[in-house]
Amino acid sequence: MNPEQNIHTDNEVLVKVEGLSKKFCKDLKTSLWYGVKDLMTGIGGSTNERELRPKEFWAVKDINFELRRGECLGLIGHNGAGKSTLLKILNGLINPDAGKVTIKGRVGALIELGAGFNPILSGRENIYNNGAILGFTRQGIDQKLEEIIDFAELEEFIDMPVQHYSSGMKVRLGFAVAAQMEPDVLIIDEVLAVGDLGFVLKCFKTIDRILPNTAIIFVSHNMPMVSRICTQIMLMDKGISKFNGSDISSAIDLYYTRFSNNNSNVIFDSGQLSIIEVKIINNLIEQKEISDIYWKEDLILAFKIKSLGLKEIPIFKITIFDKELRPVALLEPNEKEDNLKIEDSIINFTVLHEKTQLSKGVYSVNLSVESIKGTPLYRINNILAFQVYHNVDVWQPFLLQSNFSNNIKK
Amino acid sequence: METKVYQKNNTLSLFKLFSASLKDIYASRFLSRQLAERDIKAQYRQSYLGLFWAFFTPLATALVWIVLNNSGTVRLTDTGMPYPLFAFSGTLIWSIVTESIKSPMQSTNSARGILTKINFPKEALIVSGIYKLLFNTFIKLLLLLVFVLFYGVGLSWTLLLVPVAVIGAVIVGTTIGLFITPIGLLYSDINKIISFGLQFLMYATPVVYALPKEDGLLKTLMTYNPLTPIILTTRDFVVGTVSNYGYQFLIVIACCVPLLLIGLAIYRLSIPIIVERLSA
Numbered sequence: 001m002n003p004e005q006n007i008h009t010d011n012e013v014l015v016k017v018e019g020l021s022k023k024f025c026k027d028l029k030t031s032l033w034y035g036v037k038d039l040m041t042g043i044g045g046s047t048n049e050r051e052l053r054p055k056e057f058w059a060v061k062d063i064n065f066e067l068r069r070g071e072c073l074g075l076i077g078h079n080g081a082g083k084s085t086l087l088k089i090l091n092g093l094i095n096p097d098a099g100k101v102t103i104k105g106r107v108g109a110l111i112e113l114g115a116g117f118n119p120i121l122s123g124r125e126n127i128y129n130n131g132a133i134l135g136f137t138r139q140g141i142d143q144k145l146e147e148i149i150d151f152a153e154l155e156e157f158i159d160m161p162v163q164h165y166s167s168g169m170k171v172r173l174g175f176a177v178a179a180q181m182e183p184d185v186l187i188i189d190e191v192l193a194v195g196d197l198g199f200v201l202k203c204f205k206t207i208d209r210i211l212p213n214t215a216i217i218f219v220s221h222n223m224p225m226v227s228r229i230c231t232q233i234m235l236m237d238k239g240i241s242k243f244n245g246s247d248i249s250s251a252i253d254l255y256y257t258r259f260s261n262n263n264s265n266v267i268f269d270s271g272q273l274s275i276i277e278v279k280i281i282n283n284l285i286e287q288k289e290i291s292d293i294y295w296k297e298d299l300i301l302a303f304k305i306k307s308l309g310l311k312e313i314p315i316f317k318i319t320i321f322d323k324e325l326r327p328v329a330l331l332e333p334n335e336k337e338d339n340l341k342i343e344d345s346i347i348n349f350t351v352l353h354e355k356t357q358l359s360k361g362v363y364s365v366n367l368s369v370e371s372i373k374g375t376p377l378y379r380i381n382n383i384l385a386f387q388v389y390h391n392v393d394v395w396q397p398f399l400l401q402s403n404f405s406n407n408i409k410k
Numbered sequence: 411m412e413t414k415v416y417q418k419n420n421t422l423s424l425f426k427l428f429s430a431s432l433k434d435i436y437a438s439r440f441l442s443r444q445l446a447e448r449d450i451k452a453q454y455r456q457s458y459l460g461l462f463w464a465f466f467t468p469l470a471t472a473l474v475w476i477v478l479n480n481s482g483t484v485r486l487t488d489t490g491m492p493y494p495l496f497a498f499s500g501t502l503i504w505s506i507v508t509e510s511i512k513s514p515m516q517s518t519n520s521a522r523g524i525l526t527k528i529n530f531p532k533e534a535l536i537v538s539g540i541y542k543l544l545f546n547t548f549i550k551l552l553l554l555l556v557f558v559l560f561y562g563v564g565l566s567w568t569l570l571l572v573p574v575a576v577i578g579a580v581i582v583g584t585t586i587g588l589f590i591t592p593i594g595l596l597y598s599d600i601n602k603i604i605s606f607g608l609q610f611l612m613y614a615t616p617v618v619y620a621l622p623k624e625d626g627l628l629k630t631l632m633t634y635n636p637l638t639p640i641i642l643t644t645r646d647f648v649v650g651t652v653s654n655y656g657y658q659f660l661i662v663i664a665c666c667v668p669l670l671l672i673g674l675a676i677y678r679l680s681i682p683i684i685v686e687r688l689s690a
Contacts, residue, residue, distance in 0.1 A: 024686075031687055032596045032597060032687060034687075035596045035683055035684065035686075035687040036593065036596060038683045039592050039593070039596075039679075039680050039683055042679050042680065042683055088526075088685075089416060090416075091528075091529050092414060092416055092529045092682075093525075093526065093527070093528075093529055093682065093685050094682045094683075094685055094686040095416060095417070095418060095682045095683075095686075096416060096417060096418060097418060098418060099417065099418075100415065100416070100417040101414075101415065101416040101417065102413060102414070102415050103413070103414045103415075103416075104411050104412070104413045104414075105411045105412065106412070107414070107529070109527075109528060109529065111527045111528065112523075112524070112527040112528060115523075115524040115527060115528045116445070116448070116524060118448050118449075118451075118452045120451075120452045120455050120456050121448060121451060121452055121455070125448070125451070128444055129444055129445070129448050132440055132441040132444035132445070133441060133524060133528055133530050134528070134530075135441075135530065137440055138440050138444075184411065
């Protein structure tokens with residue numbers, strides 16, 4: 001992209017949303033009947049305020065934001081929070097019931113990839129179909145055809161009917177066409193969730209390329225992705241904006257607390273042991289469901305386990321998961337030299353991990369117990385959760401301590 | 411840079427809607443062609459009989475009536491030309507009209523999936539429907555020409571006017587179709603009613619029999635049926651007869667052009683309302 005373009009267009013507001021509201025109906029028959037009524041009033045050009053009618057609710061209520069070129073707004077919230085409805089209004093697919101949207105420039109939407117594909121026609125023909133719907137001209141597609149096929153990595157299969165493509169291939173072809181758009185405003189809805197790793201990396205490369213020249217509105221449930229590309233966040237809940245601002249970490253924290261799930265579940269139980277108590281003993285604030293520690297503080301886990309016929313001390317494997325439920329770390333299991341003991345059928349022990357360098361966020365702990373030979377004895381997920389506090393927010397799971405210096409020394 | 415504003419439309423300017431609609435039709439000319447091309451290609455690539463289906467229904471209807479007439483089961487007044495030619499031309503032209511009535515709804519309905527996800531000029535759906543219609547019509551006209559030659563009626567100079575009449579028929583059909591589409595997209599009943607109603611309407615139009623000479627309910631119906639002049643004039647142009655309905659034909663077309671524009675405006679206005687109900 002041409003950097004000179006940025007100079008005069010840098011700070012203009014491309015998307016302005018003021019007091020936007022939209023209502024939906026819960027019942028299909030009623031909804032259709034309201035549709036007929038809306039058609040009539042639409043044609044008549046009625047001016048009365050639209051109030052909630054019976055069986056209606058606000059799917060989106062009083063949303064405000066502004067977005068400039070080069071900024072990216074992350075829209076987060078659980079399913080049914082109104083994110084997609086908001087996107088549809090921004091994309092001009094449906095009209096708001098109140099409020100106003102002003103959008104400057106070309107709008108591109110990555111909501112559905114491969115729109116207009118006909119399964120019987122070949123990939124090549126469908127590039128034209130999809131391109132036409134996205135607003136390209138024939139000459140435009142002719143020019144970019146090779147690039148699109150290259151990008152999709154489908155040279156070999158481009159003349160095969162699309163119905164024989166795998167779903168990943170279809171998505172790749174769709175994205176390759178969409179990637180040729182040069183929008184001023186780009187709306188992205190969860191499409192990047194599909195596809196293999198290579199594809200996701202490619203998508204990011206494309207987004208990184210167009211981001212400086214574009215205002216992006218990005219809907220995702222993938223928080224690392226959100227914190228990676230977004231400069232602002234709006235957290236929606238039941239159509240209302242619960243948080244709106246550039247403090248990404250607070251928004252994401254808020255999002256996660258809505259999902260805080262403290263139910264542990266036993267996956268496997270051989271009947272040879274049971275867990276009496278697990279806790280973090282260095283937590284600063286006692287009596288809280290989630291224990292808190294500061295970054296670089298020691299993490300001490302205390303276990304109290306009842307033996308129901310164990311002959312020797314088993315191996316305890318403790319895995320730490322991040323909020324996306326991805327395993328991020330395994331604590332070194334116990335060894336013979338640790339000399340753990342069973343006293344009155346109770347095993348009492350602590351696990352110390354010094355200077356935790358997990359980055360800020362909520363983590364959960366899984367415990368799996370095995371015999372020395374490796375037979376599984378017990379497995380429990382989400383046995384406890386803890387939160388790491390720090391003033392720096394990063395999306396990577398670890399923030400490792402480091403020192404920078406001019407001197408080459410150890 | 412282009413600025414778009416989306417808000418509850420309080421004021422309605424019919425003129426603005428027309429001009430926006432026409433502008434979009436022009437801007438989306440590639441899209442509408444591409445969509446038509448896609449559908450036609452896909453249709454024929456997956457079929458061996460291909461073109462045959464374009465005129466199967468009208469031919470079948472005509473054949474039924476030819477048999478009825480020839481066997482004397484039904485006694486029809488003289489049509490002024492070999493009856494098979496009359497019946498074939500009638501049903502073929504009628505099928506052009508009915509297809510144009512159904513076309514806007516069909517095109518829009520088949521695009522439901524993308525309507526709720528991508529913003530593109532919706533008028534392209536209507537236009538692509540018309541392209542497909544003209545493609546089918548072209549084949550039907552060729553077939554009609556074969557019949558004209560076969561029955562030895564001879565070629566008349568009026569054949570050159572046939573495209574004009576056909577475009578007239580398409581305009582009338584599309585106008586009717588556009589008015590039905592918004593409601594038809596909400597309720598599937600409408601589609602059924604239309605298909606059913608058109609079957610009856612055929613008998614109130616001089617398709618398989620001529621306009622009755624003596625007064626009666628049927629004659630009144632046929633005389634005031636706006637589709638009558640369309641069918642008669644088009645047939646006149648094909649066969650070279652004169653049934654003096656050219657004047658009414660022009661009136662009907664003249665009424666339809668402004669109505670077509672209003673239909674386009676309503677269509678444009680109603681799509682967001684419908685999309686909301688489809689995806690809610």
